[in-house]
Amino acid sequence: MRLESARELKQELTGVLKDTGLAQSFAVLGTAGVAHEGRILKPRISRKARTGPPQGIAIGITPSRTKSGHKLALRLQDPTPEAHQYAAYAAGKARDEIDIQYVGAISAGQPAPASGYERRVRPLQPGYSVGHYRITAGTLGGFVRDARKRLGILSNNHVLGNTNAGKRGDDILQPGAYDAGRRPGDVVAALERLVRLKAGSNAVDAAWAVIDSSLVKVNPRYGTRKLGAARPAEEIVSAAAVWKIGRTTGLTRGTISAIELDHVAVGYDKATYSFDGQIEVVGDEGPFSEGGDSGSFILGSDDAGVALLFAGSEEGGPKGSGRTYATPLETALSLLGLELALES
């Protein structure tokens, strides 16, 4: 819709018209429901006159890809039946030119507290900040060995490989540049190989870097825990408990909420790539991951290696804290020809 139309509709829906005596009926409802966490709530036809949104709904205007240029934006903080009913009403009024999203509770922005995993650590240890010298920072997922028994670091292509742009031999910093890692003092490894991200279907966002073990020592423990063997992809099940240590959020616990996900569209700096065969995790208390946790290994409750974390969503999950996406660790190891280095 045109911007002016969107503004008028927003004004109407926010109840301004109530003050002018032009109260609108809440009886006109769309034919489809809106959803929260998978539940579809069919709107009930109500003759009760309503003018403004219930508490916890924000109304705005967002650009649209249509020729007319704009659509209404509705953000639900609290998924009450009243909020869903109002959203369905708004969708009807906007003739479906509306973007409805559940965002959870909104609070004043505060910098995330330091996890302690942004700092320099020697011997190298999983969970800490790491990155190609030209990126910000991700997480050192774990230690691996190739067929020649060379020791290395496994993380994401977009962490160690600068999202396809890295070259074999490029410097890898610990901590990453975002955490003040600098060349040459913080160089701990050299990029060896990445799985190139491409148009079409991708299986994994992964890369590995070789450590000069005569210069850099490693401690393969996750906190105090010891990583077990990689779990076969077909043995990863939904509803299983998992945990991880990452550069930004540190230790978090969660639950696998979906498996064998195909067509997962992930936005990167310059492109969007699609992934097949992924798993999804939700945090038990707040987000399971945030920016900077890319590359973390996700472990099972028995400390088996389950998955390689690489992406997250803006919404969904408990309290709207987002969902985390990861590749079965076995898939990443297989595609790079690696095995886990469980001992230092």
Next chain:
Amino acid sequence: MASRAKAKQARNQLGARLAGRRWLRGIGLEGSGDQYHVRVNVDALTPDVRGQIPDRVGGVEVSVQAVGNISARLPGEDRDS
């Protein structure tokens, strides 16, 4: 609910039908034990999007979740794509 194998067949069937939709954010399996259904992740669950996703495929239930945009987890990369 269905076995993992049957739910996977339904996922493949629905995935072929929905592939390429701009609002699609993933299609997989959700459940526990050996009881699964198909899960479809979408950008935002507008009535138009909901109308394109069936309640069942091949006898297997389909649930829908709005997840917004998904992005790589680097500092500063949590943005609209």
